[in-house]
Amino acid sequence: MGFLVRILISALAAMFTAYLLKPAVKVDSFVTALILALVLAVLNALVKPLLVVLTLPITFLTLGLFLLVINALIILLAEKLVPGFKVEGFWWAMLFSIIMAVVNYILSGIAGSN
Structure with missing residues (x-):
């Protein structure tokens, strides 16, 4: 059950972050945000360690600091895989x-699922 809560929190964080960065980042719907959260979870589990x-x-x-670059590359890869996420x-x-x-961390703290 913890995994589902983390996916929902990540989807909410993606929607909120896309709202903050509205002209440059677009998430079509909450379903797209859920798919994005799942894809990011898989990419972070499989591709990021590699x-x-x-x-290294x-x-x-x-x-x-290069880990920030890796995170950006993971986001760009997710963009290619998730329709409706641009x-x-x-940068x-x-x-x-x-x-x-940051938003994910705050929402996880509020939900109590650290």
């Missing part, structure tokens, strides 16, 4: 990932 390992030297040199470019994807992480 990218982190492959880019540059991540180490940038003191972990991001205008790399908007990076801003989307940062804001969505």
Whole structure:
């Protein structure tokens, strides 16, 4: 049941973040946000660890800041996979990932599902 709550929270965070970044990021509906949350969960579980390992030297040199780039790349990959989710470019994807992480953290704290 915890997984479903996290997916719902991520979908709400995606909708809110897309609303904040309205001209550059678009999520068509809540169903699209749910699909996006599922796709992001799968990409974060499967693709992100591989990218982190492959880019470990540059991540180490940038003191972990390169992980923001990896998060933006995951968002751009999700854009290609989820119909109805659009991001205008790399920098908007990076801003989307940062804001969505903060909103997700706040909503998880409110819901009590840390």
